[in-house]
Amino acid sequence: MPAAKAIRGIGHSTINAVWRIGMATRFFFLTLMYSGSSFRRFHLIIKELFATGVMSLIIIIVAGMFVGMVLGLQGYETLKRYGSESALGVMVALGLVRELGPVVAALLFASRAGSAMTAEIGLMKATEQISAMEMMAVHPIARIVAPRFWAGIISMPLLAALFSAVGVFGGYFVGVVQIGVDEGSFWSQMQAAVDFEHDILNGVIKSFVFGTAVTVIALFEGYDAPPTAEGVSGATTRTVVTSSLAILMLDFILTAMMFGGS
Amino acid sequence: MSSSNLVEISDLNFTYDKRPVLQGINMVFPKGKLIAIMGLSGCGKTTLLRLIGGALKPTKGYVKVDGQIIHEMDQESLYGMRRKMGMLFQFGALFTDMSVYDNVAFQMREHTDLPEELIRDLVLMKLHAVGLRGTHNLMPSELSGGMARRVALARTVALDPMLIMYDEPFAGLDPISLTVVGDLIRRLSGALGATSIVVTHDIQESMKIVDYVYFMANGVIVAEGTPDEIRASDKDFVHQFVHGEMDGPVPFHYPGGNYRQDLNLQA
Numbered sequence: 001m002p003a004a005k006a007i008r009g010i011g012h013s014t015i016n017a018v019w020r021i022g023m024a025t026r027f028f029f030l031t032l033m034y035s036g037s038s039f040r041r042f043h044l045i046i047k048e049l050f051a052t053g054v055m056s057l058i059i060i061i062v063a064g065m066f067v068g069m070v071l072g073l074q075g076y077e078t079l080k081r082y083g084s085e086s087a088l089g090v091m092v093a094l095g096l097v098r099e100l101g102p103v104v105a106a107l108l109f110a111s112r113a114g115s116a117m118t119a120e121i122g123l124m125k126a127t128e129q130i131s132a133m134e135m136m137a138v139h140p141i142a143r144i145v146a147p148r149f150w151a152g153i154i155s156m157p158l159l160a161a162l163f164s165a166v167g168v169f170g171g172y173f174v175g176v177v178q179i180g181v182d183e184g185s186f187w188s189q190m191q192a193a194v195d196f197e198h199d200i201l202n203g204v205i206k207s208f209v210f211g212t213a214v215t216v217i218a219l220f221e222g223y224d225a226p227p228t229a230e231g232v233s234g235a236t237t238r239t240v241v242t243s244s245l246a247i248l249m250l251d252f253i254l255t256a257m258m259f260g261g262s
Numbered sequence: 263m264s265s266s267n268l269v270e271i272s273d274l275n276f277t278y279d280k281r282p283v284l285q286g287i288n289m290v291f292p293k294g295k296l297i298a299i300m301g302l303s304g305c306g307k308t309t310l311l312r313l314i315g316g317a318l319k320p321t322k323g324y325v326k327v328d329g330q331i332i333h334e335m336d337q338e339s340l341y342g343m344r345r346k347m348g349m350l351f352q353f354g355a356l357f358t359d360m361s362v363y364d365n366v367a368f369q370m371r372e373h374t375d376l377p378e379e380l381i382r383d384l385v386l387m388k389l390h391a392v393g394l395r396g397t398h399n400l401m402p403s404e405l406s407g408g409m410a411r412r413v414a415l416a417r418t419v420a421l422d423p424m425l426i427m428y429d430e431p432f433a434g435l436d437p438i439s440l441t442v443v444g445d446l447i448r449r450l451s452g453a454l455g456a457t458s459i460v461v462t463h464d465i466q467e468s469m470k471i472v473d474y475v476y477f478m479a480n481g482v483i484v485a486e487g488t489p490d491e492i493r494a495s496d497k498d499f500v501h502q503f504v505h506g507e508m509d510g511p512v513p514f515h516y517p518g519g520n521y522r523q524d525l526n527l528q529a
Contacts, residue, residue, distance in 0.1 A: 124358075132355035135315055137344035138372050 024220045027141075031149050031219070034142035044147035045154070052113040052148070053155030057162070059108050064163035067104055068170025071095055075171070076179055086185035090193040092171030093164075097194060097203045098259070101164030103251050106210035108163075109156055110243035114218035117148055118239040121222030122232035130223075145219050152218075156211025157204050164203065202258045209250055214243045268293045268425055268457040269314060273323035276309055283309050284481045287323070291425075296451050296458040298468045300503070301478035302512060307461040308352075310478075311427050314459070315349060316340045327425065345373055348423035348456075352430040354414035356402040362389070362413050363398040369420045388416040391453075392446055408439025412446065419450055426456050432464040440464070444471050465504055469493070477503065479512070 075091040175181040225235035269291035276284040392412040448471040451458040477485035502510030
């Protein structure tokens with residue numbers, strides 16, 4: 001019967017999804033458990049910081065600049081209707097620091113560094129490098145996963161901060177240099193309106209949470225990938241899709257918690 | 263367990279997804295001997311190696327290495343045991359993000375507190391033993407298949423293991439590399455005094471170097487003996503395998519339905 005088959009399919013998918021969430025949670029705690037050795041050999045984390053953080057700089061800077069410029073243009077057009085062009089700096093800064101900086105930087109991080117992490121670990125599995133490491137009495141989670149995990153967590157807030165900073169300059173370039181908004185009002189109103197704890201710190205917390213989510217998803221998908229070309233490509237796709245949805249879902253929850261009542 | 267045997271396998275069974283892979287395997291691997299496990303692809307040879315290395319747990323029976331039952335060991339003890347083992351994977355499994363030097367130095371850095379100067383000397387000695395000292399600055403992607411296998415061999419013996427396992431060491435090698443790798447396996451086993459287990463289906467090369475052979479088919483041992491005994495065997499399976507014949511107990515066709523019915527022809 002088609003109905004019974006459909007119900008069976010839904011049940012199977014649900015069980016599979018719950019099982020994978022459980023496996024990912026176990027994987028996350030195992031990563032935390034084996035993190036000690038990573039900190040004792042900090043050069044491993046530094047190497048991964050280069051691969052995930054430094055190598056993402058270009059895409060973050062370019063994207064931040066354009067997002068800031070668009071915000072400057074759109075913000076000016078909107079604020080002009082109410083005669084509040086001088087508040088352009090506040091609008092650009094709050095938009096970036098609270099929302100766009102953490103979210104867009106995390107989305108870019110997922111597609112650039114997250115997919116690379118998944119593909120690399122998946123291929124290491126397919127070419128038996130992970131099995132070889134286990135046979136050499138070295139735990140792969142300690143040696144491969146934990147350094148990448150901490151590199152992701154450290155680099156994500158820094159990249160988001162850089163994205164916001166560059167975006168503010170993008171907004172400044174369009175608003176002040178190109179359109180002619182008063183420079184003094186642009187910076188002074190921004191300085192007066194942006195609160196360190198309420199705005200900047202909450203943005204940093206968001207990017208930290210997004211960084212954790214993206215890195216755990218990317219590492220788990222790579223570690224759990226079937227050791228075939230198709231398996232690795234599927235895992236890489238899942239990393240980008242799942243991370244992007246997780247970022248947007250977490251953003252709503254965090255925004256509601258941080259700014260919902262204010 | 264006899265003290266002369268480094269590895270003992272008793273009534274070993276392993277089932278994967280309800281499919282029996284190994285059934286009632288009994289083997290012994292005396293210390294210092296080079297022993298081959300041969301058989302067709304998919305007969306359970308690599309699974310057996312993974313059971314010896316503790317990567318899998320048996321459904322029934324046990325594997326004893328150096329007097330200890332592998333599947334009963336906790337992770338710390340198992341890792342302690344693995345430090346005394348080396349395994350050469352089918353295609354080397356070199357770490358692609360590390361140079362040849364760092365690959366060979368990997369275990370020394372992970373498991374010892376040796377100073378870097380001493381590690382350097384040891385790495386160069388290991389690479390020299392496999393004839394590839396000059397490649398220490400290269401990355402694995404710059405090596406040929408045979409060279410990668412030899413570097414992996416140097417990495418396998420980096421900590422002078424008591425047990426060395428080789429998973430299809432001759433697969434995909436050209437004739438010269440094949441002879442070189444075979445010769446290295448023999449010489450390194452002798453020099454280290456290690457017990458070696460070679461899983462292979464390369465009958466010609468392995469028969470030249472091993473002391474004893476176990477033949478496996480469909481998850482059970484079908485024959486065993488010295489290379490001379492194997493060559494002289496009158497068992498159909500062994501004869502077909504050794505001489506690479508089409509006809510014999512190993513069928514050419516995978517079991518399927520009626521051919522005429524599959525082609526929609528009338529009976």
